[in-house]
Amino acid sequence: xxxxxNSFWTLASSHQYHFVNESKTWTEAQRYCRQNYTDLAxxxxxxxxxxxxxxxxxxxxxxxxxxxxxxxxxWRWSLEDNDFYQEEERDFRNWFHEPDNGWGNNLCVYMxxxxxxxxxxxxxxxxxxxxxxxKTF
Numbered sequence: 001x002x003x004x005x006n007s008f009w010t011l012a013s014s015h016q017y018h019f020v021n022e023s024k025t026w027t028e029a030q031r032y033c034r035q036n037y038t039d040l041a042x043x044x045x046x047x048x049x050x051x052x053x054x055x056x057x058x059x060x061x062x063x064x065x066x067x068x069x070x071x072x073x074x075w076r077w078s079l080e081d082n083d084f085y086q087e088e089e090r091d092f093r094n095w096f097h098e099p100d101n102g103w104g105n106n107l108c109v110y111m112x113x114x115x116x117x118x119x120x121x122x123x124x125x126x127x128x129x130x131x132x133x134x135k136t137f
Contacts, residue, residue, distance in 0.1 A: 016132070016133045016134075017041050017052060017130050017131065017132055017133065018033075018036075018037055018130070018131040018132075018133055019060065019064070019128065019129075019130050019131075020032065020033075020128060020129050020130070020131060021060065021127065021128045022127075022128065022129075023125050023126065023127050023128075024065070024125065024126070024129060025122060025123050025124065025125060025126075026040075026065050026069065026108035026122040026123075026124070026126075026129075027122055027123075029065045029126075029129035029131075030067070030078055032129075032131070033067075033129070033131035033132070036131065037131040037132060037133040037134075038079065038131070038132050038133055038134040039067055039078050039079040039131070039132055040065060040066060040067030040078045040079070040129065040130070040131060040132065041066045041067050041129075041130035041131060041132045042066075042067050042068075042077045042078070042079045042084065042085075042132055043066060043092065043094070043111075044085065044086075044089030044090070044092045045089065045092055046092075046094070049092075049094055049115050050115065052115075052130070053111075053113070053114070053115040060113065060128060061113040062112075062113060062126075062127055062128065063110045063111065063112050063113070063118075063126050063127070063128070064110060064111055064126060064127075064128040064129050064130050065108070065109075065110050065126055065128070065129035065130070066109055066110065066111050066117070066129075066130055067079055067132070068093075068108075068109035068117070069107055069108045069109065069122070070099070070101065070106075070107040070108075070119070075093070075099070075109075076090075077090060079132060081134075084134070093117065094111070094115060094116060094117045095116070095117050095118075096112075096114075096116030096117060096118060098117060098118050098119050099118075099119040100119065101119060102119075105121045106119035106120050106121060107119070107121070107122050108120060108121070108122035108124075110124075110126055111130075
C-alpha cells in the first residue's frame with residue numbers, strides 16, 4: 001500500500017493522476033505506472049498542466065518524470081490509446097529552452113516544479129514521477 005505522505009491523487013480536467021515519490025529511471029517509472037495504473041502522465045493542455053503543478057507543488061518541489069519521450073522521429077506520449085486524445089492534444093508541449101537532445105542522449109522528459117519540461121537521458125534517476133489512471137473512470 002502506498003504511503004499517503006508520498007503519493008496523492010489529483011483530478012485535472014477529466015484525467016486522474018497519481019504522483020509517486022520514488023526514485024526511478026524513466027523506463028522503470030513507465031513500467032510501474034503500466035503495472036499499477038494506465039501509463040505515465042500525458043498532459044495535453046495548459047489548464048491541465050497548471051492544475052497538476054498546483055497540486056504537486058503543495059507537497060513536492062523537485063522534478064518528476066512524465067510520459068513524453070523521443071522515438072527518434074518525433075516526440076510522442078507513452079500512452080498510445082488514440083481514444084484518449086482530442087484534436088491537437090497529442091501536440092501540447094511545455095518546453096523550457098528545450099529540447100536540446102544533448103549529445104543525442106536526451107530522449108525522455110521530466111517536468112520541474114514550475115511545470116517546465118526538460119529532456120534528459122532516460123537512465124537518469126529522478127525522485128518522482130506522475131502516472132495517469134484511466135482505470136478509475
